[in-house]
Amino acid sequence: MSDVPAAWSEPDESPESDAADSESVEIQQVIARYAERIERLKAEVGRIYIGPERTIDALLIALFARGHILLEGVPGVAKTTLVRAFSRTLNSEFSRIQFTPDLLPSDITGTYVPNLQTNEFILRRGPIFANIVLGDEINRAPAKTQSALLEAMQERQVTIDGTTHQLESPFLVLATQNPVEQEGVYALPEAQLDRFLLKIVIDYPTPDQEFRVMKTHQVAPRPVEPILGADDIAVLRKAVEAVHISDELIRYIVALGNFTRNHEHTSLGASPRAALALLKAAKARSVVQGRDYVLPDDVRILAPSVLAHRVLLLPEAQLGGIESHDIVRQALKQVPYSE
Known part of the structure; x- marks a missing residue:
């Protein structure tokens, strides 16, 4: 039996206002039903990865929004540990690709190989054929x-x-x-950066967090418990699509993007995508x-992680020490939001 509410998959013959009210109730029920499991998933990941909860939230946001996420940080700040722990909470197939300078495209996608018994070519699938793919140190490999x-x-x-x-x-x-x-690293091409819904920078842990890391590594942690499966993810993705966002907030998002395009220090601003x-x-x-509705803070909190890696600066701005995040922060300060 599917967990997807009938109101999302079957036409409603009731008046339009009643149908909208019914759908809103269905969304609220789905979100309420999964709220405890989402918190439990965050707690499971938090046992292994000791860092800001907003980083775990970012992984869930990318998953539910059908996006991808780029995690940047120096070696040793638990980027891979975070991704592994998160993937284990999802009852899905996981694979890891270690990017190196000699990695070939076919090492990612797979290739056809001869079957000597049947004299046919069969597909040997690469690690891209999985639900959750960890691309480790992606900028160690060349652009091709x-x-x-x-x-x-x-x-x-x-x-x-x-x-x-x-x-x-x-x-x-x-x-x-x-x-x-x-x-030994290569800058990611603009087209590939644009494929990532979010880019999150992982900094060094605080002294308190590092102390907790030392303490937890003295004993072997218990295995991470799977919390969500493919069917659950499909239901939550459907809920995301049905979340209400006001016209005023949509105009605010458009205005933020336009600010980055018209800024004197940018060569390429945030696109409509x-x-x-x-x-x-x-x-x-x-x-x-x-929640089943978007708040202005949802937009403000996520804008740097969604927009900054898509904003390219002029060379003179880069030489002056300006960063893409500075442009987005300036947009958030100067672009008004009218309710």
Whole structure:
């Protein structure tokens, strides 16, 4: 029996206002039903990853909004640990791709190999054929190899030797990268950066957090418990689509994007696709927070993580020490929101 409310899948013959009210009640019921499990999932990940809860929230937002997430930080700040713990809370297939300078695109997607018994070619699937894909140190590989992820991330499919293969749902890429100032890394192309719904910077832990890390590593932790399965994720994604957002908030999102495009220090501002990504992320955050409507704070909190990596600066601005986050923060300060 499906968990998806009937009001979402069958036409309602009642008057339009009654149908809208009924759907709103259904959404509220779904969100309330999953609220405890979402909190339990966050607690499970928090046993293994000791860091800000908002980072775990970001993973859930990307999952529920059908997006992908890029985690940036120096080596040793538990990026991979976070992704592994999160993937284990989802009853889904997991794979890991360690990006290196000699990694080939076929190492990601797979290739056809001869079957000597049947004299036919069979597909040897690469690690991209999984529900949760960890792309570890993605900027250690050159652009040609990085581009192997593009089609999969955008279209949920891969093409191997001219044949297209659909990827299973859910499909989520959780990529980690080292800061570009480090040796042996390649800057991600703009087209690939745009495929990531969110970019989260993971800093060094606070002394208190690092103390807790030391304490927890003295004993082996119990295995992470699976909390959500593919059917649950499908229901929550449907709930995200039905979350209410006002016209005023949509105009606010559009205004933020326009601010970055018209800024004197930007060569490329946030595109309409970036604005749509912010809308989707804000709706997903509402569900993670247990609401069926978007608040202005949902937009404000997520704007830097959604927009900054899509904003490119002029060379002189970069030389002056200005960062993309500065442009987004300026937009949040100067663009008014009218209720």
